[in-house]
Amino acid sequence: MPFLAQTIIWLLLATVGSQPSRAADASSIIAGLARPLPAATTFRELRFSTMLKEPLMVRGSLEIDADGNMIRRVTDPFTETTKISGDRVAIERDGKTRQFSLRRAPELEGLLAAFRALINGAADELGQRFVVRLQSVDAAHEPSAAAFWRLQLTPRDSRLARRVVSIDVTGTAAEPRCLTLLEPQKAASVLLLGAAASLSLPMPASREALAALCSQG
Amino acid sequence: MKRQPMLLACWLLVLLLVGLWIQRELTIGTDLRLFMPAASNAEERFLLQEIGESPGSRLLLIAIQGASVSRLAQLSTELTDALTMAEASGQRLFPLVANGDPERNAIPEHLLPYRYLLTDAATRGALETPALRVALTERLRDLASPAAGAIEPWIARDPTLEALHLADEWLPAKEPQRLQGVWFDAAGQTALLVAQTQAAAFDPPRQAEALARLESEFAAASAGSAATVTVSGPGAFAVLMQHRVSSEAGALGAIASASILLLLFWAYRDLRTVLTGLLPLLSAALVGLAVVTLGFGQVHGITLAFGFTLLGVAQDYPIHLFSHRRPGESAIATANRIWRPLTIGVASTCVAYLAFLVAGVPGLAQLAWFTVAGLLTAGLTTRYLLPRLLPSAPRDPSAAPAFARFATAVGRWPRLGWLPLPLAGAAAVSIFLSATPLWENDLSTLTPVPAELLLQDAQLRRELGAPDVRYLVVVHGASAEAALARTEQQQPLLERLVERGVVGSFDNAAKYLPSPAIQLQRRAALPDAERLQASLAEATHDLPFTDDAFAPFLADVRTARELAPLDISALAGTPLELRVGGMLFERENNWISVTTFSDVRDPAALAAGLADAGEHVSLIDMKRASESLVIRQRDHILTSLGTAALVLTLLIALTLRKIRRAVSILSPMLVTTIVTVAVLQLAGISLGLFHLVALALAAGLGLDYALFFEHSPVATEEQRRTLHAVLLCATSTLLVFVLLGSSSVPVLRSIGITVAVGVTCNFLLAFLVARARVRT
Numbered sequence: 004m005p006f007l008a009q010t011i012i013w014l015l016l017a018t019v020g021s022q023p024s025r026a027a028d029a030s031s032i033i034a035g036l037a038r039p040l041p042a043a044t045t046f047r048e049l050r051f052s053t054m055l056k057e058p059l060m061v062r063g064s065l066e067i068d069a070d071g072n073m074i075r076r077v078t079d080p081f082t083e084t085t086k087i088s089g090d091r092v093a094i095e096r097d098g099k100t101r102q103f104s105l106r107r108a109p110e111l112e113g114l115l116a117a118f119r120a121l122i123n124g125a126a127d128e129l130g131q132r133f134v135v136r137l138q139s140v141d142a143a144h145e146p147s148a149a150a151f152w153r154l155q156l157t158p159r160d161s162r163l164a165r166r167v168v169s170i171d172v173t174g175t176a177a178e179p180r181c182l183t184l185l186e187p188q189k190a191a192s193v194l195l196l197g198a199a200a201s202l203s204l205p206m207p208a209s210r211e212a213l214a215a216l217c218s219q220g
Numbered sequence: 221m222k223r224q225p226m227l228l229a230c231w232l233l234v235l236l237l238v239g240l241w242i243q244r245e246l247t248i249g250t251d252l253r254l255f256m257p258a259a260s261n262a263e264e265r266f267l268l269q270e271i272g273e274s275p276g277s278r279l280l281l282i283a284i285q286g287a288s289v290s291r292l293a294q295l296s297t298e299l300t301d302a303l304t305m306a307e308a309s310g311q312r313l314f315p316l317v318a319n320g321d322p323e324r325n326a327i328p329e330h331l332l333p334y335r336y337l338l339t340d341a342a343t344r345g346a347l348e349t350p351a352l353r354v355a356l357t358e359r360l361r362d363l364a365s366p367a368a369g370a371i372e373p374w375i376a377r378d379p380t381l382e383a384l385h386l387a388d389e390w391l392p393a394k395e396p397q398r399l400q401g402v403w404f405d406a407a408g409q410t411a412l413l414v415a416q417t418q419a420a421a422f423d424p425p426r427q428a429e430a431l432a433r434l435e436s437e438f439a440a441a442s443a444g445s446a447a448t449v450t451v452s453g454p455g456a457f458a459v460l461m462q463h464r465v466s467s468e469a470g471a472l473g474a475i476a477s478a479s480i481l482l483l484l485f486w487a488y489r490d491l492r493t494v495l496t497g498l499l500p501l502l503s504a505a506l507v508g509l510a511v512v513t514l515g516f517g518q519v520h521g522i523t524l525a526f527g528f529t530l531l532g533v534a535q536d537y538p539i540h541l542f543s544h545r546r547p548g549e550s551a552i553a554t555a556n557r558i559w560r561p562l563t564i565g566v567a568s569t570c571v572a573y574l575a576f577l578v579a580g581v582p583g584l585a586q587l588a589w590f591t592v593a594g595l596l597t598a599g600l601t602t603r604y605l606l607p608r609l610l611p612s613a614p615r616d617p618s619a620a621p622a623f624a625r626f627a628t629a630v631g632r633w634p635r636l637g638w639l640p641l642p643l644a645g646a647a648a649v650s651i652f653l654s655a656t657p658l659w660e661n662d663l664s665t666l667t668p669v670p671a672e673l674l675l676q677d678a679q680l681r682r683e684l685g686a687p688d689v690r691y692l693v694v695v696h697g698a699s700a701e702a703a704l705a706r707t708e709q710q711q712p713l714l715e716r717l718v719e720r721g722v723v724g725s726f727d728n729a730a731k732y733l734p735s736p737a738i739q740l741q742r743r744a745a746l747p748d749a750e751r752l753q754a755s756l757a758e759a760t761h762d763l764p765f766t767d768d769a770f771a772p773f774l775a776d777v778r779t780a781r782e783l784a785p786l787d788i789s790a791l792a793g794t795p796l797e798l799r800v801g802g803m804l805f806e807r808e809n810n811w812i813s814v815t816t817f818s819d820v821r822d823p824a825a826l827a828a829g830l831a832d833a834g835e836h837v838s839l840i841d842m843k844r845a846s847e848s849l850v851i852r853q854r855d856h857i858l859t860s861l862g863t864a865a866l867v868l869t870l871l872i873a874l875t876l877r878k879i880r881r882a883v884s885i886l887s888p889m890l891v892t893t894i895v896t897v898a899v900l901q902l903a904g905i906s907l908g909l910f911h912l913v914a915l916a917l918a919a920g921l922g923l924d925y926a927l928f929f930e931h932s933p934v935a936t937e938e939q940r941r942t943l944h945a946v947l948l949c950a951t952s953t954l955l956v957f958v959l960l961g962s963s964s965v966p967v968l969r970s971i972g973i974t975v976a977v978g979v980t981c982n983f984l985l986a987f988l989v990a991r992a993r994v995r996t
Binding site: 104111 | 370
């Protein structure tokens with residue numbers, strides 16, 4: 004009997020022990036990101052592709068309305084509005100609208116799911132779609148950046164995984180800073196959010212330079 | 221006594237063996253054309269070829285409702301994906317599924333380079349520097365859009381979006397509104413899809429397989445939501461009706477059989493008599509089936525339905541035998557005694573049904589063989605086998621006190637030999653004055669689909685802008701190329717008709733597959749690798765594309781410059797095969813290219829516009845063709861029935877050798893036919909094929925009734941037995957057909973009502989007119 008009780012207590016302690024505490028940290032960070040809807044932020048997006056010598060850059064605003072629809076408005080260097088409601092994506096440019104199903108663009112669906120979960124502060128929702136890893140918060144090494152964090156989201160669904168390698172989100176305290184979508188074959192989108200959208204960009208705007216910009220506390 | 225069980229065992233064994241053989245050999249056909257007369261002109265020939273085979277008739281219209289617009293749009297996409305995926309994995313169920321989503325890849329991967337021959341990219345200058353510059357600037361913006369990941373591989377291969385142009389061009393000219401990118405009805409509450417089945421419309425087993433797949437995919441996609449799916453179209457109807465007819469006919473048949481058994485048991489009070497009495501009918505059905513199996517190898521479902529209806533007469537034969545038995549008389553002696561009217565009855569009914577043989581319609585020939593073989597079998601077994609199984613010394617079933625009193629009472633009724641004439645006159649006048657059209661000329665009444673479903677189908681078709689099923693233009697050619705080139709020549713003429721508002725839009729193979737001449741012209745206009753490379757370099761100047769970004773594009777154009785024009789054989793196994801194959805196909809060494817229209821507003825102007833289109837081009841009015849077919853089919857049947865009536869009259873007159881006797885036997889059934897038609901007219905029912913068959917059955921029954929009434933000697937007891945027999949025959953028949961008349965399936969209902977009216981009238985008239993004169 005004492006042996007059994009001992010074992011149970013030992014097991015309980017082990018479960019409550021070190022490993023999940025990190026997950027709890029991720030949860031608290033995610034919970035801290037929650038915003039009441041509608042929520043809006045400015046963004047600057049840089050698109051990297053093997054077809055391109057240098058990244059494409061657009062600016063505008065991202066909004067999630069009260070019904071959970073996402074609206075992405077590009078204002079510079081041209082005007083374009085994308086509205087995603089339910090399963091449908093409608094892109095309007097020069098008065099013409101193109102519509103397609105989110106199923107045609109799994110990476111967009113994944114990005115959207117991540118974005119929604121973050122804005123809802125819903126760690127468990129995020130956990131259902133992605134393996135969530137909290138990376139390198141080393142307060143001892145870099146005391147001034149105590150509030151800086153990086154979440155790496157890896158898709159659980161194999162269909163999504165074929166189109167999305169990972170989504171990296173970085174931020175400080177309750178402020179998300181960058182959202183980087185890594186696609187296979189070196190394609191990537193880097194979204195600079197909120198205040199980060201108006202930072203002056205490193206020249207040339209390479210992936211590495213942007214990664215450094217995103218990791219600054 | 222030991223011989224009886226032996227005989228019974230042998231009889232049953234033979235039936236069992238025949239039954240097993242039939243089950244192994246017989247296949248049931250569903251091709252409606254078996255019941256159509258031969259075509260007499262090009263229009264009818266085309267109609268007959270296309271019944272159940274044309275793309276329009278293979279189309280299932282799918283409506284999803286009961287959820288929010290975004291959920292419905294999602295379900296529409298998921299269902300389309302699932303069905304398309306099933307197709308890709310080699311199941312040939314739905315070669316074409318469309319929900320209005322233009323992103324869907326219209327061209328299969330291996331045919332992609334052909335896009336430069338199928339669109340006018342080269343001839344409109346889309347591959348020259350200025351146009352390329354515009355397109356590439358747009359593509360750059362696409363790359364910065366949220367759709368970038370999905371379209372990047374496409375941009376490299378197809379920067380001018382020719383595949384998308386093709387997909388857009390190939391969308392129906394008139395289509396439902398799109399909400400969230402997929403088709404919806406005008407009210408915006410129902411998502412609409414179309415799926416073309418591989419199976420022909422009149423192939424219920426394979427249609428059922430396709431429908432089951434569709435429903436299971438929908439169930440999987442819609443799990444946990446209240447959304448429902450409705451599937452409409454000829455194929456869905458075929459499945460529904462087969463299910464409904466067989467389940468209702470089964471249920472009604474079971475009730476009818478049980479009631480008849482009860483009735484017979486009540487009349488004869490002897491289980492053995494009642495059960496053995498079923499053997500002639502059973503034998504008739506099996507022998508009839510065996511003969512048709514031997515002669516045709518396949519029996520049409522309609523033959524079976526009609527055949528079993530007409531065989532109903534055979535159930536009367538044993539009843540005559542049972543009711544006419546006298547106490548102490550052996551069953552064999554009774555059979556001998558009633559053999560004369562029974563023979564005349566069997567022979568004349570056979571003659572009448574043989575008329576179907578010369579109607580020139582294969583399905584009716586089957587029907588003739590089936591019924592004649594069956595009736596002969598029933599007659600012969602009633603005469604030679606059945607009596608040997610019956611108890612030797614029966615009671616007289618008609619001597620029960622209640623029935624005897626009834627027989628005496630009605631026996632005193634006056635004979636009304638004059639009645640037929642005024643009755644027939646009144647009925648004829650009523651038919652003449654009736655506002656209801658006498659004949660139903662609509663071919664669709666052969667497909668027994670309830671009106672509300674047809675209405676729903678018509679509404680769905682309208683919403684989906686499905687092509688008009690009535691008017692078509694058919695172009696003939698010795699080869700696919702010839703037919704296609706002729707069709708292409710008609711395009712300007714057809715476009716003018718659209719401009720003038722004569723038709724809403726048109727669709728034909730030339731829209732999808734340009735003729736070889738045009739394809740070659742486009743191919744010649746394609747720039748060579750060097751020139752295209754130079755144009756591209758100029759167009760991408762100061763744009764951030766890498767030097768080799770468009771290598772796949774250059775490769776495709778290079779490939780296209782070497783391609784032979786795409787022809788219909790190259791489309792085999794692709795979704796395009798069905799789309800184009802439905803409008804360009806070979807029939808009897810002749811290529812046919814069909815142009816369909818939507819929204820034909822002025823048929824006369826359409827006909828006039830096409831008047832001088834050339835001898836190989838003809839406008840087909842499917843409704844006119846089908847009506848003329850139905851009318852000719854009916855003329856065939858009426859002529860054969862008329863011939864039968866004449867032969868019958870002669871036969872009866874010769875057998876009886878007295879005109880007066882012949883008249884009193886024939887007049888009840890002739891007058892009944894007129895009266896029944898009058899009653900149907902009063903009820904607002906026009907006559908179709910089913911009614912004619914039902915009338916033929918009623919006439920056969922009426923003839924039997926009259927023959928027996930006329931034959932029975934004046935002696936009271938014998939007349940009482942005949943009354944017992946005929947009353948039992950009429951009651952049991954009435955029971956079956958009143959039950960059928962209560963069916964929800966229009967075919968069963970129309971047969972039921974017709975025969976029920978006919979039997980009642982026949983019985984009354986035969987009793988009042990044909991009964992032997994009481995000598996005073």
